[in-house]
Amino acid sequence: MATNPCLECGACCAFYRASFYWAEADDATPDGVPTELTEKLNDFFLAMKGSTGSKPRCVALMGIIGKSVHCQIYQRRSSACREFEASWKDGQTNPRCDKARIAWGLPPLEPGAWPNPGNFPKAA
Template sequence: MPDANPCLNCGACCAYFRVSFYWGECASAGGLVPDELVTQVSPNHVAMLGTERRAPRCTALEGEVGQQVSCSIYHQRSSTCREFEASWVDSVHNEHCDKARAAFGLPPLEPEPAELLVPIAI
């Protein structure tokens, strides 16, 4: 069984990428993301406040990158955030995760060693 979620002590993606998504995910359009936490970036897309800047950091990110972090709107986060996985979740490498971590001097995540399969006698 894997250790604790590596995202809880990382947060690099939230402070490295622009988090943009379709405006229909905003609360005023029937979605979940609070309107006051987004800014318009195109006619059909918004971005999380703070991530539209040259040195991005999502306004919903709490804590210190690489130490301990959390998302203040975790249950209301956008599809962009919901779909971004740490490297090696379900054995899938995510080079974007590695890139964000590297920007903060964090090493890339490593795949979990294969769990030993113990045959069951029937």
């Protein structure tokens, strides 16, 4: 397994809606989330395009889920994405991480999954 198991996963980016406060987008915050990759949810929140339907997959997710993935806007991803913790990255499970992996036919991460903790947290 890679030093960052999220780079061989990506399940959460294709399972949950990635929504966040509108002011995180780059039309309000320099170097924020690229506005053209978002859609308006309501007066307060945006979501990543692709993440709002019945079969979500964020448009910024590149690669093949469960094989090799990366976030095209990693440095500019929203707080929702930054705050989503992979299981065992900080010593505890995240049931939402486990649920997304299971939905994609991947086993939940195990405690030894992070020999060199990295980050690729995703959405809420």
